[in-house]
Amino acid sequence: MAKLAVPPLFSLRHFLVLSLALNVSLILRTAYYESGEGSKGFCLKKKMMVDVDSDVIDKSRLAISSSTSSLVNSTRSAGRERVINLDHGDPTMYERFWREMGDKTTITIPGWQSLSYLSDVSNICWFLEPEFAREVVRLHKVVGNAVTEGRHIVVGTGSSQLILAALYALSSPDAAEPISVVSAAPYYSSYPSMADYQKSGLYKWAGDAETFDKEGPYIELVTSPNNPDGYRRQAMVNRSQGLLIHDLAYYWPQYTPISSPSDHDLTLFTVSKSTGHAGTRIGWALVKDEEVVKKMTKFIELNTIGVSRDSQFRASKVLKAVSDSCEQENSQDEESFFKYSYKIMAQRWKQLRAVVDAGDMFSLPQFSPAFCIFFGHETEPQPGFIWLKCEGDIEDCESFLRGHKIITRSGKHFGASPKYVRISMLDTDGTFLQLIDRLSAIQERE
C-alpha cells in the first residue's frame, strides 16, 4: 500500500473562524436524539441518528484525502446542530486503511464451506480455527506484545464473551458464596453489568479494587492500557488468593508504547480494537492453565456452541495482512498498519491537546513517553478514548456536553466522578473534526 497522507495540522484559528462563520449561515435542521437504554447502551438513537451517522460518514470520506478547506466544508455540511455520538468506541477510523489495502483482505467463502460446528477436534477448544490460531501467534511475535509459548488460545465472540467465560472458569460451583469481581476505578463501564446481569451464584461484582478489603478469593480485572483513562495498569489488590484477568484490548503500538511482551495467566485481546473489525466479533484469550481452557471452552459451548467460523476466517486474513504489513515495511514502499494508525492517533491527540489547552474549561490525562520495542524508539501513549474532565463549576460533564450535542459516557458509569466523561477517539475523521470544532467553540463562548 502506498503511504497515505495524514491531514496536516491545519491552523486552528483559520478553521474556527471559517467554521463559525459558515455555521451562522447554515439552515438549521431538525435534530434530536432519543435515549433508549440510557447513555451506557448502544440503543441511544433511533431514526434520526442513522441519518446523522451516515451523513457524517459520507462527509468524512470527502474530507479524508483532501486539504483543510474540504475538512472545513465537511464540518460545515454536517453542522453543529447535529448530534455526534461518541459514547461507544466504534473503531470506524480504520476504514480508510482497509480500503487502501484493496483486495488483500477480501475474503471469499463458498456456500458449502465450514458447514460443520467443528473446527479442530484435536484441540480442547474444538471451535478454534487452526489458521486463526496461527495468525494470532504470528502477530504477537511480530508486535512483541504477548508471550504465546506455553499458552492455549481460546477464541470468543468478541472479548466480552471471553470475559464472561473467564469469570465462569475462575469461579467454583461449590463455593459457599459468589467470588468477588473487582477492578480499579475508573473501570470499564460494562464490567459491573457483565458480572451481575445474570445474578450468578458463581461470581459477583464487588466494585473498586483499590478499596476492596474482603478476605478470601477474588477475581481482579486488570485493563491495561486502561479503558477509560488510558493509563498502564498492574493488579491493585495484592493478595495471594487473587485470580487475574488481564484485558489488554488496547495493548497495541498505536495506543501505547509496547514495553515488553505481556506474560500473564489469562490475557484477552480483540480484533475490534487492534485492527478495527468490531462487526466481526472476534476476540482471543491466551491461557496457561489447561483446566481453565476446558472450562472457558465449556462456557462458550453452552453459551453459543462455538464461534462463527466465517468471522474467524476473516479475522485470520486481517491479522495476516497486519503482520505482512509490518514485515514488508522496510523492504517495500509500504507503511505498516501500526505506523499508519499510530500517525493518525498522534495527529488526533495533537489536535485535541491544542484545543483543550487553548482554554481552561477542560483537562486531559498526562502521559509520559516510553520506549516502544515495536517501533524501536520512544512513543507517547495516545489512548482510544479521551478521559475528559470538566473543570470549574460543571459538575455533570456528560449533561453539559449533551447540551452541545456531543454524546459521551459519564464518569459515574466508570466508578468515577460525573465531572469526567469518556469520549471515543476512534470515529471517522469527519466526526472527530466536529468534536474538535465544538470543544473549541464551547471554550470560545463560555
Next chain:
Amino acid sequence: MAKLAVPPLFSLRHFLVLSLALNVSLILRTAYYESGEGSKGFCLKKKMMVDVDSDVIDKSRLAISSSTSSLVNSTRSAGRERVINLDHGDPTMYERFWREMGDKTTITIPGWQSLSYLSDVSNICWFLEPEFAREVVRLHKVVGNAVTEGRHIVVGTGSSQLILAALYALSSPDAAEPISVVSAAPYYSSYPSMADYQKSGLYKWAGDAETFDKEGPYIELVTSPNNPDGYRRQAMVNRSQGLLIHDLAYYWPQYTPISSPSDHDLTLFTVSKSTGHAGTRIGWALVKDEEVVKKMTKFIELNTIGVSRDSQFRASKVLKAVSDSCEQENSQDEESFFKYSYKIMAQRWKQLRAVVDAGDMFSLPQFSPAFCIFFGHETEPQPGFIWLKCEGDIEDCESFLRGHKIITRSGKHFGASPKYVRISMLDTDGTFLQLIDRLSAIQERE
C-alpha cells in the same frame, strides 16, 4: 441446479454379505476414543477422531455420486473398526447440495466492510443486519412455517444464545426466587445445563414439564418437532402463569409436514438445522412483545456486543438461495433445497426402518403422515435424529452401541431411560451408511 440422483435403495442382503466378508479381511487398525466432557460434550474425541472424521468425509464424497458397489467400497474402506460419532447433530449432510449450487451462495467481503459494531441503529435490535431480516421474513413466507407479521426479529449467535436471551428476558430481576424452567421429557439434553451453568438467580431448571406442579410463574420450552424424538409438540403445562419459548429449529419441510404457520409469542429458528450452516452460528427469534425484544437485545449486548455481521451476511445469501430455489422450482429444471433434502431424509429413514425392522433388537418412533402446505401433499415426519430404543435385556443402549464403535447420546441426558439413545441423521452419506451397516451386523450377530 440440475436434479441430483439420490442413491437407490440397494439390496440390503447384497450389501451385508459383501460388507461382512470384506470386514473379515480388513487389517485391524488401532482405534480408540477418549471421552473428554462425557458423552454429552463436543470434546469427545482427540487426535484419533480427526483422522476418522476426515477419512469418513473423503470416503463419503466418493460414494455420493455413484452406485451401490462404491457405497459398499466406501464402507469397506472405512471399516467397522473405526469409531463413528453421531453424538451431536452436525448437519454435514447438506454439503453436497451447496457444492452443486456453485457460486450462488459464495460471499465476498472486502476488508473495509462492516467494521462498525452497528448494523441498524433504527432497530431496537441494533446489531440485526436489515438484509438478513428481509430474507428471514421472505423465507417464512415462502415456506409457510411462521407468521412474521407483528413480530420483531432478534438475531443470535445460534439459537443457543437466543434461548439464554429469552430466559433472561422472560425472568424478573426482582422476583423472590428464580423462575422455574421446564420442558417435557424427553427434552433437549442441553436445556438443563444451559439453564443452570451460571447458577443464575433469575431462572432455574425444574425438570420434566409433565410432572411439574409448582405454583407460580414458569417458563416452558416447547420444542417442536421435538429433539430428540421428532414428535410434534404443544405446551404441556396448562396454566395461566406460563411463559412459552417455542424452539422450532426442526420445523422445516424436510423434517416434518408444515401444517400451518406457527404463531407464538416467542419462536426460535436457526440456520444450523434449516440449511446446514452450523459453523456460521446464526439463529433468529420472532418476538411479539417489544419489552422482550429490548431485554433480549440487552442480553446479547452484554454477552457478545452483537452478532457477527459477516455471518449474518452469509446467512442472508444462503436464505435467499433457499427461497429462490423454492420459487424457481416449477419454472426451471431445478429442485428446491427442501425437495432435495426431503428426498435424502426419506431415503435415509427408509433404509433405517428396513434395517431396524429386520430384527427385534431395536425399535423406532412411529409417525403418522399429514398434509404439508409447502409440498401440497401428505408427507411423513422424518426427524433429524433417531430416537432409538434397545429392546430386550439391553439396559444401557449407549454403552452397548459404544461397544460397536457407534457413539450416541444416552436417553438419560434427555430425562428418559438409558434404554434410549439419540443418533444424528444429518451426517455424511458415508457415515450414515456405516451406521446402517453396523446396526444390521449387530442384529445378525446377536
